[in-house]
Amino acid sequence: MRDNVMDSDLVLDVKGVKKSYGGVEVLKGISFSLHRGETKVLIGPSGSGKSTLLRSINHLTHPDDGKVYLKGEEVTDSNIDKMRARIGFVFQDFNLFSHLTVLDNVRICQIRVNGVERDKATRRAYEELERVGLSDRADAYPAELSGGQQQRVSIARALAMDPDVLLFDEPTSALDPELTGEVVKVMQQLASDGMTMVVVTHEMSFARQAADEIIFMEKGYIVEQGDPQTLFTGAENERTRAFLNVIAEHG
Structure with missing residues (x-):
């Protein structure tokens, strides 16, 4: 866990990102920051906007509004090739x-x-x-x-x-359960080594052990965020608690 982080360590700054498809607002003004060496884990039900958020960060999906900064430099269409070379992306498939x-x-x-x-x-x-x-x-x-x-x-x-930051979009969702562990083990080691990462996953064991912060999303909003201990043992929002309980029940 990181304490007393200085602004000079700010790697990724997401400010008010919005995205709609066919009149349906998928992201409703998402903001968060990521500092050097941090691992942030995005969780939430399917359709909550997690993957769209990751894709908006490196403009695989173009946000309708809001800004993304990588080490203080705005990610734009005009510099996207250069920026994508600095933003690693690990896909589901x-x-x-x-x-x-x-x-x-x-x-x-x-x-x-x-x-x-x-x-x-x-x-x-x-x-x-x-x-x-x-x-x-x-x-x-x-x-x-x-x-x-x-x-x-x-x-x-x-x-x-x-890369300055590595994005993971459900990296184990296409895997048989017996193969998931080998990928999670690599990701946990990367987190221990201080790789700067944003991870969308349903692997709660990884979230518990590796995340500096967990962000719970639903219906295009950030509902609650906090360190693993706080969210798993004392989440304030009823929807966060309900989601984590369902995940726990299905192991």
Whole structure:
């Protein structure tokens, strides 16, 4: 947990973000900040706007109103390519290139986006694959890997870009339960290592152990936020308590 955080450590500042689809307001003015080394976990029922919020941060979804700042610089359409190179994104469905090996999947963006020399990109790719426990599968193709392994490759790919912040959108939702643990373990280690992260997840064990702050969203609003101890044992809002109780019942 972080105490007495200085403004110089502010990495991500989300201010009043709104988004509507077909007249339905999905995000109703979301604001939060994220400091260096923090892990924030977004929870809430399906349709509450969590994934839309993540996608709005790096303009995969263009917000209708509000602003997003990355280390004091506004994220805009005009600078989005540069900003996306600094905002790592781990998707639900891995998004790996099926025709490329694991090694090539991890190094391709380093070379094409960041202009990293091939040998250096290769070394970095192996470092990050080692970090997620997959350096021995560098020559494999995605179809030869389990879902958990594919997701760990996508995490390695994001890390190899040296992002300022890493966004996770339900990274275990496409996995069989027995494969979820290996991905959660990697994410917990990243949190322990001080990676700056925003994570949308229903994995409450991860939220309890790794989050500096949990944000509960519903119907496009932030209903309640606080540290894990506060929310799990003494949530003030009735909807927060009800949601956490349902999650606990379904284990």
